[in-house]
Amino acid sequence: NAGVTQTPKFQVLKTGQSMTLQCAQDMNHEYMSWYRQDPGMGLRLIHYSVGAGITDQGEVPNGYNVSRSTTEDFPLRLLSAAPSQTSVYFCASRYRALNEQFFGPGTRLTVL
Amino acid sequence: DAKTTQPPSMDCAEGRAANLPCNHSTISGNEYVYWYRQIHSQGPQYIIHGLKNNETNEMASLIITEDRKSSTLILPHATLRDTAVYYCIVRVGGYGGSQGNLIFGKGTKLSVKP
Numbered sequence: 106n107a108g109v110t111q112t113p114k115f116q117v118l119k120t121g122q123s124m125t126l127q128c129a130q131d132m133n134h135e136y137m138s139w140y141r142q143d144p145g146m147g148l149r150l151i152h153y154s155v156g157a158g159i160t161d162q163g164e165v166p167n168g169y170n171v172s173r174s175t176t177e178d179f180p181l182r183l184l185s186a187a188p189s190q191t192s193v194y195f196c197a198s199r200y201r202a203l204n205e206q207f208f209g210p211g212t213r214l215t216v217l
Numbered sequence: 218d219a220k221t222t223q224p225p226s227m228d229c230a231e232g233r234a235a236n237l238p239c240n241h242s243t244i245s246g247n248e249y250v251y252w253y254r255q256i257h258s259q260g261p262q263y264i265i266h267g268l269k270n271n272e273t274n275e276m277a278s279l280i281i282t283e284d285r286k287s288s289t290l291i292l293p294h295a296t297l298r299d300t301a302v303y304y305c306i307v308r309v310g311g312y313g314g315s316q317g318n319l320i321f322g323k324g325t326k327l328s329v330k331p
Contacts, residue, residue, distance in 0.1 A: 109260075138318065147304060147321030148261065163318065195260050202317035203249065203308060208260030 106131050109209035111196050117215045118186040126181040126212050128196030136199045137179040138163070138206070139171065141192040148195060154179055155202075186216045221305045223325045229299075231331050235292040239305030242286040249308045250281060251319070252290050254301040261304065261321075264290065295329045302326050 112127045130137065135156045140148035140163075150163030154173040168190060170182040179198075183190060196209040222240040229235040241250060251266040265272055265279045267288070272279045278291040292299055304324040308317055 136317065140321075145323070147323050148319070149321070150318055153318060164320075193258065197260070197319075199317070204317075205251075205263035205266070206253075206261075206319060208262070210260055211258065 108132065109196055109198055109207050111194075111209040111212050113212060114210070115213050117217065118183075119217050120187060122186050124183055124186065126183075126194055126196075126214070128179045128181065128209060129177050130179075130196075130198040130207070131177065132198065132200070132207070133176060134198035134200050134207075135176070136202065136204075136206075137173065138197045139169070139179070139181045140195045140197065141165065141190075142195065142211075143192050151181065151194075183214075188216045190214065191216045221307055221322050223303075223305050223322060225323065226326045226328070228328050228330060229292075229295045231297060231329055232294055235295040235299065235327060235329070237290040237292075237303050237305075237325050237327065238287065239289070240287045241305070241307050244285050244307050250279070250285075250288050251306045251308055252277070252279065253304045253306065253319075254299075255304070255324070256298075256301040264303075266308070295327075297329050297331065300327060300329045 109130045138153040139151040142148045149165050152171040154160045157176050160171050194212045197206040199206045249266050252264040253261040255261045265277050267279045281288045302324040
């Protein structure tokens with residue numbers, strides 16, 4: 106199993122540009138989540154999904170959209186990038202609600 | 218959601234036990250205590266979790282006080298590769314889609330020194 110994969114690893118955007126961060130898992134996990142981590146901080150939950158077709162907001166959802174058309178994929182869309190969205194983004198998945206979460210390697214995003 | 222309090226940093230000598238404390242005085246009866254760690258800038262890694270009994274696995278031991286208001290993660294023989302930020306997390310309880318979501322604090326930066 107590849108586990109949780111994220112692409113790209115690094116990305117630089119200009120203010121106002123849009124892009125999609127990709128996340129995929131091959132463990133048949135129902136639950137998937139997106140987090141962001143700013144310097145010196147813990148991770149903050151952006152959006153999460155409890156299964157294909159079902160998504161919900163986390164702590165800091167503004168400026169981000171998600172969709173879950175398949176069990177495997179959970180892309181995160183930045184509609185109009187802002188410098189405040191400069192961060193490291195982690196995707197995670199787990200089999201059931203209280204199971205351990207598996208995290209991807211992260212995407213480092215800089216918005217100029 | 219229950220909040221956790223951890224010291225910002227700790228040092229430990231290589232080969233000695235590392236004891237990382239965590240306070241969670243507002244924990245509810247059905248909430249679990251989870252520990253994750255983050256090495257350098259990698260994605261967090263699960264270590265262990267427990268409800269009210271002490272737990273042990275190949276990585277660590279978790280000691281939860283009888284009143285469940287605090288816990289200690291023990292790495293029995295710390296190595297240089299255990300240098301990381303350790304997060305103590307109380308899992309979102311209740312039911313519904315948010316069950317099990319992780320709410321991270323700032324964690325404890327553990328430095329294992331030779």
